[in-house]
Each structure stands twice: as structure tokens, then as C-alpha cells.
Amino acid sequence: MQTPRPALLRHTLTGALALAAIAAVGWLAYVLALDAGFARMQREGNDRLALIASTFDATVARYRYLPAVLSLADPIRELYRDPHDASATAAANRYLKSLNQGARSAELYVLDSTGLALAASNFDQDSSFVGHNYAFRAYFVDAMRAGEGHYYAVGATTGQPGYFLSHRIVEGGKTLGVAVVKIDLGSLESDWARAGDLVAMEDENGVIFLASREDWKYRPLLPVPAERLAELNAAQQFGQAIDAAPIFVPERDRQRIQIGRARGRGNAELGEYALQVHPHDQGWKLLLFSDVADAKRSAATVAIASVLALVAALLVVLVAWQRRQAIRAKLEAHDVLERRVAERTEELRRTMESLVQSAKLASLGQALAGVAHEINQPLAALITYVASSRVLLRRNEVDRAAANLDLMSSIAERMMALIDHLRMFARKETGTRSAVELAPVIDNAVRLLQYRIDHEHIEVVREAPAEPLHSLANPIRLEQVVVNLLSNAIDAMRDCERRVLQVRLGRRDDSAVIEVGDTGAGIVPEHLKSLFDPFFTTKEIGEGLGLGLSISYGIVREFGGDILVESAPGKGSTFKVVIPVVDVAPVFQQSELQA
Structure with a gap:
């Protein structure tokens, strides 16, 4: 039995429309998924660039x-x-x-x-x-x-x-x-290469001077006029002639990302890459190249999944129209196909997230290494309080153990605050300063070392004025200075019979003076002039890097103050932190009037 001509024409037209709809849906899904992939690439690239920039800044900050x-x-x-x-x-x-x-x-x-x-x-x-x-x-x-x-x-x-x-x-x-x-910044280039990143640093003249690929160094990112290239070569900044061949040929922009062709040694094409730029100091720019093929593969997977889902849906509708008896079997096949597509899509997403997270953790580990010295003393105090709490709990002294837990919580919060300094380095800041009352800062520092003071049977002599003193400073950094001075004083009295730790707070004209004195062995005159030099220490090997006083000196100078030292061999030493006083009374009065 032949199909009537109008019916055949109708079936042909329906099939053509269905194919056109499938192609349109596939193309639309591909375009939307590719745009979403580039948007995700932009977000992840910005995070990656910020982390790489903070690592670069942290490396330079060590020597600044x-x-x-x-x-x-x-x-x-x-x-x-x-x-x-x-x-x-x-x-x-x-x-x-x-x-x-x-x-x-x-x-x-x-x-x-x-x-x-x-x-x-x-x-x-x-x-x-x-x-x-x-x-x-x-x-x-x-x-x-x-x-x-x-x-x-x-x-x-x-x-x-x-x-x-x-x-x-x-x-x-x-x-x-x-x-x-x-x-030497060569270690940064090695880290970039080991992490699998295509990263480069461009100077103010548009020339690459740091890169994860050796064949990109001393080449321009984009073409440079011959006259300008001759001027740069005459300066001999890089000890060799600059290769005129650019490493990147831009083709188009997508989702505010520049897409183009990257080139290697001998102008050999490396493939299609997305370029993201992070401005840095002195007109430098940090460049991150991301392989576009990954975004295209992900978009193609989504498009194929969408087309398959649409085809499955059309097949279900067609089968339901032709054979109502086969609806259940076709729906089950459709469900299996949908589930497999979803599982494959989810697997690809998890794999991508895992790779990105691994790269982030690798660089973050290097960036966090710069704060190890800062958290060493609070971490030692935390361990000490844990040991003390165990002893107190075995003695059933619950109240004292609870007090220890409060102190441990406080120490942990201060350690979190110290770690947060890494973000401040990334913004090239020295830390937020405000009008800080000095007596609580000293109290916190003494409390941090109270266990050592008690354990080593040290007598503490405290002096403070009746009126509160304030200074414009960062309380965490100032407390770190006091903790360092207290810890050094305790170490100085380790082998002495008479152990008296003197902690005084006073005012001299427009300055507040924090004094930390000990009855230790004192400091020989020839060592006094080198106390604040980096890496200078009189302690045994393994007991210190000689950075504590140097770092403390830099913090106090940052607050507009100074550290002075007086010492008599055999009698002890006294360190004085002198910082400007801030009068906060007018601020309080103004707040009360506004209220």
C-alpha cells in the first residue's frame, strides 16, 4: 500500500524540520557552553593570576x-x-x-x-x-x-x-x-613550568623577560616597531638582541578574553590560546595563556549531550505516536541514555575541578611558606597549652582546663589573623592600623608566654600608668614585637639563678615606651651594633634564624617608632619600644555628641 503523496510530503517536511531543530539545538548548546566555558576560564584565570602575583610579590618582599x-x-x-x-x-x-x-x-x-x-x-x-x-x-x-x-x-x-x-x-x-x-627569579619560572602553566611576565616595553617557556624569553608579546626595537637593543637590558618575532597573534575577543595563536621557537605555532592579563607594578603585566581546546572539548561534549537528549526526546515522541505499546521500553532507553550523559558530564566536571584545585594548592603552599616564621611562636604556645590542659584534665581541674581552652581559641584566632597578612602582601599593604590601647597588647603577649614564665619560675614585675595609652598601630604586629622581646628575655635567663622579668609601660613626652628587661647574662658590647641585623643570632644552631629582632625593628619603624637596647654583661638587658602616642579623647567626645 503506497503512502498518499500529501502524507509523504508531510512526513518529509516533518523530518527536515526535526533535523533542522536538532542542528539548531546542538549549535546553540555548543555556543552557550563555550561562552560558559570562557566565563569559567576567566574566573579561574583571574584567581590563578592573583595567586601567581601574590607568590611573585612574596618572593620579592623577602628582600625588599x-x-x-x-x-x-x-x-x-x-x-x-x-x-x-x-x-x-x-x-x-x-x-x-x-x-x-x-x-x-x-x-x-x-x-x-x-x-x-x-x-x-x-x-x-x-x-x-x-x-x-x-x-x-x-x-x-x-x-x-x-x-x-x-x-x-x-x-x-x-x-x-x-x-x-x-x-x-x-x-x-x-x-x-x-x-x-x-x-634570582629563576625558581619562579621553574615553579610555573612544573605546575603546567603557560605564564609570562611582560615589561613596560612589551618584552617578555620571565616565562615558563624558555623560548618565549626576550621576545615581544605583540609586534614592536623596528625603530623602537632598535632603541631597546641599544640599551642592552637583556645582554642579547631581542627576537622580533611576537609570541602571540590575536584573532578575536570572547567573553572579554583575547583569543589568538601562540608561537614558540622558530615561530612554530603552538595552538589556539586565551590570553588573560594581570597588571603589576612599574608597568609590568603578568600573562596567563589557557588552551582553548579544553573549552571547545567541554562545549562539544555538552552540545553532543544536548543533541542526544533532543534526539532521544524526539524518538520517544515518535515511538509514542507510532506504537503506543512500546512507550515504556523506549522511555527506559531514554532514561538510561540521559543518565549516562549526565554521569559523563559530571565526571568531566569533577576531573576539571580536581586539576584546577591541585594547581591552586601547589602555588598556595609556596605562598603560605612565607608566614611560617610569624606563626612559629603562637603555634609553640598552642602546643604548650594543649599539654597543660591534658595535665589539668587528669587532675580533674576542669575550670583551669576550660580557661586554657579559651586561651587556645584566642591564640588560634591570632594565628588566623597572622596568616591573613599574606593577602595584605598581595595588595602591597603593611597592615591596617588604628588607635590601639597598649596595655591589652602587652597583657595578651604576657598571657601567650605565661606557661613558660610559670614553668621556668620567673618573677614578673609589671608597671603601667593609671591612664590608658594609645598608639596608631596594628595590634597583631605590635603584640608580635612584644612577644619576641619577652621570649628573648626568657631565653636570656635560662641559666640564671635570679630570674626577674620586668615589663613596664610608660609615657615620655609624646611617646609611649614599652620596656622589657631581664636579669640574664647581658649582651657583650661588640654584639650590640649587630642585634638588629638580619640573620644575626647568639643562640645555638637550630634555636633561631636571627630574624626576630630584625623583623620587630622593621615593624616598629613602620609605626613611626624605634627600638633601643641597654645591656650590662652579667646583669641583664632592657629593650625599649618607643612609639608615638595618639590622643583618642576628641574622637570619643565627637561620637558622644553625634549620639
Whole structure:
């Protein structure tokens, strides 16, 4: 029996419309999924860039204050007083070499006001900086002009690339020269490569100088005019000619992401990538390249799943129209297909999230390593309180154990606050400051070390004025300074029969003075001038890195204050933290009037 011609035409038209609908749905699903994939790529890329930027900043921040600290060192000051004194030069060279080894920087050196290197940590090597003139370097020019300099270049003497931080040395209003630290950022490139990221750093001239791919270094991101390229090559910043071939050829924008072709060595095409840019200091830009193929594969999977779902739905409708008896069997097949598509989609999503999370955790572990020194003392105190609580619970002293738990909670909160400083580094901040009452800060610091004080049978003498004193500071950082001074005082009395810890708070003119004194062995005169130098310590190996007082000194100077020390060998030492006083009464009165 032949199908009537109108019916055949109707069936043909219906089939064509169904195929067109399936193709339209598949294309629409692909476009929407691809847009969603790029949006997700943008969010994840921004998070990744922020984390990489914070890791870069944390690496540089370790050395940011080193040139300024170096300019205050006695061997360097002695060298500038008589640059022709051979003994002063030898002492400065040895000091720079020792400090460089302790700080793990690439090189340390000092220049006179003409740019001539007077002393360097590599004075005993063939590539010694001593005697070379670096007045042509931007970091010297900037330091002499503005007080500080920052510059990335390939060393003119060593041929090794590095990031240079410089600081002008001034005495009595006269410029003596410039202190410079060279940082090796090669470990960052290795970390980027090991994490599987395509990451690069572009300078203000559009030239790549750090990259996870070696063949991208010293090439422009985008084409650079020949005249400008000739000017850059004449500056010899990178010790070699800049390869004119760009590493990226943009083609289009999608979801505010630039899409284009990445190129490797010999201009070989690497594939289609999405470029995301994170601005950094000095006009630098952090670049992240994401493979577009991943987003396309994910969108294709979603489109195929959508098409299959639509085909299954149409088949169900068709089968229901043709054979009502087969509805249940077809629906079951449809359900199985839907479930398998959903399971496959969910599996792909979990795999992607796992890969992204692994990469984030790898970089986050490196970034968090910078706060290990800051949380060491609170963590030791927390362990001590845990041990004390166990003893109290065995004695059934529940109330004292509960009090310990409150203190442990407080310590944990302060540790969380310390860890939060990593985010402040990422924003290039030094910490929020406010009008802080000083007596509670000292109380918290003493409470943190109370177990050690009790355990070592130390007598504590406290003095404080009747009226509260306030200062503009960050309470967590200021408490860390007091804890460090208290801990050092306790350590100093470890082998003494008479153990008296004196903690005084007072006012002197417009300054508040926090005094921490001990009856320990005291400090020999030759060590006093080096107390606040980085990595200087008189403790046994393994008991300290020699960074506590240096970090405390930097915190107090940040608050506009100073740390002074008085010591008599055999009688003890007294450290004084002097910081400006803030009068908060007008603020309180104004708040009461407004209320």
C-alpha cells in the first residue's frame, strides 16, 4: 500500500524540520557552553593570576627591605668613610658575602655616588662586581634620583638575569652611594613550568623577560616597531638582541578574553590560546595563556549531550505516536541514555575541578611558606597549652582546663589573623592600623608566654600608668614585637639563678615606651651594633634564624617608632619600644555628641 503523496510530503517536511531543530539545538548548546566555558576560564584565570602575583610579590618582599637594612650596617658605613682603606674594604666584602649566603639572594653589592662598585658578595670570584661602574643601570639612576630603584636585566658582568632592588645611602644630608640586592627569579619560572602553566611576565616595553617557556624569553608579546626595537637593543637590558618575532597573534575577543595563536621557537605555532592579563607594578603585566581546546572539548561534549537528549526526546515522541505499546521500553532507553550523559558530564566536571584545585594548592603552599616564621611562636604556645590542659584534665581541674581552652581559641584566632597578612602582601599593604590601647597588647603577649614564665619560675614585675595609652598601630604586629622581646628575655635567663622579668609601660613626652628587661647574662658590647641585623643570632644552631629582632625593628619603624637596647654583661638587658602616642579623647567626645 503506497503512502498518499500529501502524507509523504508531510512526513518529509516533518523530518527536515526535526533535523533542522536538532542542528539548531546542538549549535546553540555548543555556543552557550563555550561562552560558559570562557566565563569559567576567566574566573579561574583571574584567581590563578592573583595567586601567581601574590607568590611573585612574596618572593620579592623577602628582600625588599634588605638594601635599606644593608645601608645601615657598620661595615658598609666604615667603607664609605674611607673607600681606599683596604681593611675596611675587606671587612665590607666579608660582611656582604656572609649576609648574601644567609639571605639566599643572588648577589649583594654597594656603589659609590658615581656608580663604581666598592664591595660585593662575589668579590673573590672571577665575575666580581668590585671595580666595575654601573652608573648606566636604571636601578642606580632611580635610587640616586628617588631614593629607591627596581630593575630587571641580565647582569652586565655575570651574564646572569636577575631582579635588582636598590636603595640610596645618605649620611648627614650627603649621598654616599647605593646599596643593591640582586634576586634570582629563576625558581619562579621553574615553579610555573612544573605546575603546567603557560605564564609570562611582560615589561613596560612589551618584552617578555620571565616565562615558563624558555623560548618565549626576550621576545615581544605583540609586534614592536623596528625603530623602537632598535632603541631597546641599544640599551642592552637583556645582554642579547631581542627576537622580533611576537609570541602571540590575536584573532578575536570572547567573553572579554583575547583569543589568538601562540608561537614558540622558530615561530612554530603552538595552538589556539586565551590570553588573560594581570597588571603589576612599574608597568609590568603578568600573562596567563589557557588552551582553548579544553573549552571547545567541554562545549562539544555538552552540545553532543544536548543533541542526544533532543534526539532521544524526539524518538520517544515518535515511538509514542507510532506504537503506543512500546512507550515504556523506549522511555527506559531514554532514561538510561540521559543518565549516562549526565554521569559523563559530571565526571568531566569533577576531573576539571580536581586539576584546577591541585594547581591552586601547589602555588598556595609556596605562598603560605612565607608566614611560617610569624606563626612559629603562637603555634609553640598552642602546643604548650594543649599539654597543660591534658595535665589539668587528669587532675580533674576542669575550670583551669576550660580557661586554657579559651586561651587556645584566642591564640588560634591570632594565628588566623597572622596568616591573613599574606593577602595584605598581595595588595602591597603593611597592615591596617588604628588607635590601639597598649596595655591589652602587652597583657595578651604576657598571657601567650605565661606557661613558660610559670614553668621556668620567673618573677614578673609589671608597671603601667593609671591612664590608658594609645598608639596608631596594628595590634597583631605590635603584640608580635612584644612577644619576641619577652621570649628573648626568657631565653636570656635560662641559666640564671635570679630570674626577674620586668615589663613596664610608660609615657615620655609624646611617646609611649614599652620596656622589657631581664636579669640574664647581658649582651657583650661588640654584639650590640649587630642585634638588629638580619640573620644575626647568639643562640645555638637550630634555636633561631636571627630574624626576630630584625623583623620587630622593621615593624616598629613602620609605626613611626624605634627600638633601643641597654645591656650590662652579667646583669641583664632592657629593650625599649618607643612609639608615638595618639590622643583618642576628641574622637570619643565627637561620637558622644553625634549620639
